[in-house]
Amino acid sequence: MAVKTRSRPRTSSTSRGGGAKPAKTAPAPKKAANGAARAPASVPKAVPKQLPSLALRHIWSGEAEIPKTPLVWVNGRLVPKNQAMVSVYDHGLLYGDGVFEGIRVYRGKIFKCQSHMERLYRCAEKIHLRIPVEPEQMVQVQRDCIAANKLTDGYIRLVVTRGYGTLGLDPRKCPIPGVVCIADQISLYKPEFYESGMRVVVAKRPKTPIPCLDPRIKSLNYLNNILAKVEAIEHGCDEAIMLSLDGYVTECTGDNIFVIKNGRIFTPPLVSGEREWGGLLEGVTRRFVKEELAPLCGLAVEEKLMRIEEVLEADEVFLTGTAAEIIAVTQVDETRISDGEGPITNKLRMKFREIVSGDEIPEN
């Protein structure tokens, strides 16, 4: 896409040495400080390749373009979506300084609410952020949002930002953290993928190592994952497997990964490699599958350090996440894993559906 650049015309009042009369005839090229004629505005040599979906179509011009629903809880007020704003001085926006949670609502119940609360407060603590709302109040905020939007099945996004501050990194300059709760819908992958399985790639970009930024922290700083996701999009799919700097399988950009071989189920450990570089988010769904769902199906999940070859040679591969739930992977790069969803993945997914559509939806 060609990018047009518009430069502001230089007027006599804005030119240096103001006060000179405007020239009646076309002015001679201005001289740079060293006396050389000023070069025309430079045009970038190579326009970066742009994804169609990322192409800049217009500049957002105001709340009229955003729908009014749902109602969003922003720092203590329930406001229409088109008025749900945070300060441009918020360090969540300026630096990705903050934490968040994605939570499912099934039949009016907040699935694994307590686990999500524990992770949110634990992650906030790890980045030295004190959430100005007690966990019980945070749960109430979610219930209020669900009720206000008459939501029975949907998705909650909780965001805690460092808050508004000054134009520098110093978090001490942000006196009050910002809290946002959105109760809406989410649809991550095409519904047919849940039966046919999906194709993923192995990202060339390694996962941020634990000593740099621990991936166990669900922070607002997701660029590492987003850029790996862009790799997937460039290859015509929706997810990418991310390897640690020393080449171990960690997780995907927004989902945890499970591998099945000869009836045994494996998932990478939270910390991996001799130098403990490889890390991943301890997904609430990952833990639910490992500790509750698999045992309910008479299965066991083992943590195992894996190279990508073990994924490629698997009988079945599946991903888990709050938004994704449980979804089969049938192809990794050019390697076919299975023809459609495998039997063990199917068993787990069916049990998952049974639980989240039943009367005993766990909120613990």
Ligand code: PMP
């Ligand atoms: N890994 C990453 C990087 C994630 O962002 C997520 C959540 N989307 C997951 C794994 C899955 O975590 P959960 O099951 O808690 O949603």
